[in-house]
Amino acid sequence: MVTKNDIIGILEEIGVILEIKGENPFKTRAYANAARTLEGLEEDFHTLVAEERLDQVKGIGKAIAEKISRLVNEGDLPYYNDLKASIPPGLLDMLDIPGMGPKKIKAVHKNLNISNIEELKASCEEGKLQILDGFGKKTEEKILKGIQNREAYMARHLWWEAHAIAKPLVEALRELPEVEKAEIAGSLRRKKETVGDLDFLASSGSPAPIMDWFTKRPEVQEVTTKGETKASVRLTGGLQADLRVVPPEQYAFALHHFTGSKEHNVALRSRSLQKGYSLSEWGLKSEKANKAPQNIFSEEDLFEFLGLPLIPPELREGREEIERLEGENPPLLIEESDLKGVFHNHTKASDGQSSLREMAHAAAKMGWEYLGISDHSKASFQADGLNEEKLIRQIAEIREYNASPDRELHLFAGIECDILSDGSLDFEDEVLAECDYVIAAIHSRSGQKGPDETARLIAAMENPLVTMIAHPTGRLLLQREPYDLDHRKIIDAAAGNGVVIEINSHPRRLDMDWRWWRYAREKGVRASINPDAHHSDHFAYTLAGINIARKGWLQREDVINTMGLKDVSDFLRKKMSHD
Numbered sequence: 001m002v003t004k005n006d007i008i009g010i011l012e013e014i015g016v017i018l019e020i021k022g023e024n025p026f027k028t029r030a031y032a033n034a035a036r037t038l039e040g041l042e043e044d045f046h047t048l049v050a051e052e053r054l055d056q057v058k059g060i061g062k063a064i065a066e067k068i069s070r071l072v073n074e075g076d077l078p079y080y081n082d083l084k085a086s087i088p089p090g091l092l093d094m095l096d097i098p099g100m101g102p103k104k105i106k107a108v109h110k111n112l113n114i115s116n117i118e119e120l121k122a123s124c125e126e127g128k129l130q131i132l133d134g135f136g137k138k139t140e141e142k143i144l145k146g147i148q149n150r151e152a153y154m155a156r157h158l159w160w161e162a163h164a165i166a167k168p169l170v171e172a173l174r175e176l177p178e179v180e181k182a183e184i185a186g187s188l189r190r191k192k193e194t195v196g197d198l199d200f201l202a203s204s205g206s207p208a209p210i211m212d213w214f215t216k217r218p219e220v221q222e223v224t225t226k227g228e229t230k231a232s233v234r235l236t237g238g239l240q241a242d243l244r245v246v247p248p249e250q251y252a253f254a255l256h257h258f259t260g261s262k263e264h265n266v267a268l269r270s271r272s273l274q275k276g277y278s279l280s281e282w283g284l285k286s287e288k289a290n291k292a293p294q295n296i297f298s299e300e301d302l303f304e305f306l307g308l309p310l311i312p313p314e315l316r317e318g319r320e321e322i323e324r325l326e327g328e329n330p331p332l333l334i335e336e337s338d339l340k341g342v343f344h345n346h347t348k349a350s351d352g353q354s355s356l357r358e359m360a361h362a363a364a365k366m367g368w369e370y371l372g373i374s375d376h377s378k379a380s381f382q383a384d385g386l387n388e389e390k391l392i393r394q395i396a397e398i399r400e401y402n403a404s405p406d407r408e409l410h411l412f413a414g415i416e417c418d419i420l421s422d423g424s425l426d427f428e429d430e431v432l433a434e435c436d437y438v439i440a441a442i443h444s445r446s447g448q449k450g451p452d453e454t455a456r457l458i459a460a461m462e463n464p465l466v467t468m469i470a471h472p473t474g475r476l477l478l479q480r481e482p483y484d485l486d487h488r489k490i491i492d493a494a495a496g497n498g499v500v501i502e503i504n505s506h507p508r509r510l511d512m513d514w515r516w517w518r519y520a521r522e523k524g525v526r527a528s529i530n531p532d533a534h535h536s537d538h539f540a541y542t543l544a545g546i547n548i549a550r551k552g553w554l555q556r557e558d559v560i561n562t563m564g565l566k567d568v569s570d571f572l573r574k575k576m577s578h579d
């Protein structure tokens with residue numbers, strides 16, 4: 001069935017194509033207006049269509065109403081198909097590039113005969129864009145950067161999404177009778193925030209049926225290569241996947257090798273050489289006697305042979321993990337079961353989709369002792385942020401919940417308070433002081449004037465009522481670049497002010513980045529692993545946050561929400577009362 005959202009998309013597209021073609025602006029705008037009207041429609045859309053009353057809605061004219069009815073009733077619209085066919089298909093793709101709207105697309109098409117992103121990129125590189133009317137050197141640079149980002153983004157995938165595809169695949173692989181062991185390897189096993197491709201490894205004495213099974217999976221779109229023990233495929237959705245099958249005696253070495261990272265492998269190989277052995281995906285060989293050690297059946301055995309504890313895959317990034325762990329016990333990294341609750345969560349009161357009680361119920365089902373509620377503050381009007389009055393009312397509701405006999409866990413009353421462009425907070429101190437904790441967050445970039453994001457975050461942390469800062473860089477992985485923060489200064493200020501830094505576990509944020517946590521930990525800064533839940537289903541995101549904490553070497557004591565209810569209450573109260 002054609003949904004309202006489909007129709008909105010088509011109307012928008014028609015408007016854009018008309019604008020690119022240089023049609024009369026009234027006509028162009030009529031489609032955009034109709035799309036906006038449908039978005040805000042209060043009556044049921046399909047009822048309106050069925051009763052032929054669409055043209056009575058303000059903002060939708062007769063001609064457009066007819067086109068919508070045709071789309072709903074027949075499932076297609078010749079006018080739209082013809083219009084689409086009348087322009088080169090690559091023109092619309094350019095809308096994905098920041099800075100490229102319909103007017104600019106029209107200009108580059110008309111003046112430079114550019115019909116797709118590749119041609120646009122070439123023209124930027126040759127400096128041809130900046131001489132067009134309405135463009136300039138800055139615009140050209142911005143467009144080129146946008147194209148480069150897009151290329152980088154398309155080549156990688158979020159860990160969360162890749163994991164959702166890889167997990168059932170590896171489980172199915174383990175079920176095959178020929179497979180002795182199977183594991184996910186590569187960056188996915190190292191829990192990198194984004195991955196280039198999926199790597200699977202299996203041990204078996206009869207690889208042929210495994211290769212057949214793998215290349216004939218329903219989700220396989222294209223088999224790139226298929227050999228006797230190696231295959232590469234492209235899955236629906238564009239993800240590439242490699243499978244290697246090795247004999248059981250090689251499995252430990254191959255698993256270590258294909259888990260990587262490359263940098264870690266190089267470091268371990270050189271350590272192994274110092275001991276007189278050459279290490280490869282095939283095994284260990286003695287440089288002198290050409291005799292291999294016989295008793296290595298697991299990664300643990302391999303590390304032990306080299307005088308190391310089992311280094312968790314998350315730490316194998318070639319960032320001195322080998323030097324740091326030499327002769328040590330394996331590090332006791334935080335685990336998902338250590339979490340006793342989370343702090344950054346939204347409800348229907350702002351832009352969440354679940355009620356307070358639904359959130360509390362789902363959190364109790366996670367086995368947690370407490371849940372913090374932190375809706376947006378009023379400056380985030382696009383997210384329906386709460387004003388002072390609504391916040392005070394929500395706090396009362398939370399206190400009431402805690403006092404009610406049917407409560408399922410303890411709720412903390414918090415706020416995700418906007419840091420305004422001058423670094424001040426969206427609420428006065430006396431309002432913030434009513435909360436159990438305050439999360440300060442930036443939701444819009446600094447303008448040309450005024451303090452930059454680093455200065456704004458530091459100013460916020462200097463307010464003693466601020467418990468923690470959320471998603472410091474504002475990045476959206478593969479979508480939006482991070483703010484250009486001075487992490488060292490932010491971490492130093494957090495340490496100086498006793499402020500916690502969030503690990504935002506939303507799979508697209510994973511912010512603050514794992515690369516900075518080792519430094520933060522050394523400075524004594526603690527983390528709060530938060531799902532930034534906008535729905536009761538989103539608590540599952542904490543797993544992605546745990547991955548990042550582990551990559552950042554964090555242990556249970558480094559994360560405040562591993563504390564039990566009593567300790568964490570004391571901790572929050574102490575911070576709010578400035579002792």
Ligand code: DGT
Binds near residue numbers: 188192196199257
């Ligand atoms: P990705 O896929 O870009 O997210 O990152 P990885 O780490 O999964 O890289 P990938 O898929 O190219 O290779 C998987 C692992 O295989 C990699 O982490 C380490 C190992 N490996 C691949 N190529 C090389 C190499 O040229 N040298 C060494 N030492 N190891 C390699």
Ligand code: CA
Binds near residue numbers: 196
């Ligand atoms: Ca990979």
Ligand code: CA
Binds near residue numbers: 197198199242
């Ligand atoms: Ca690979």
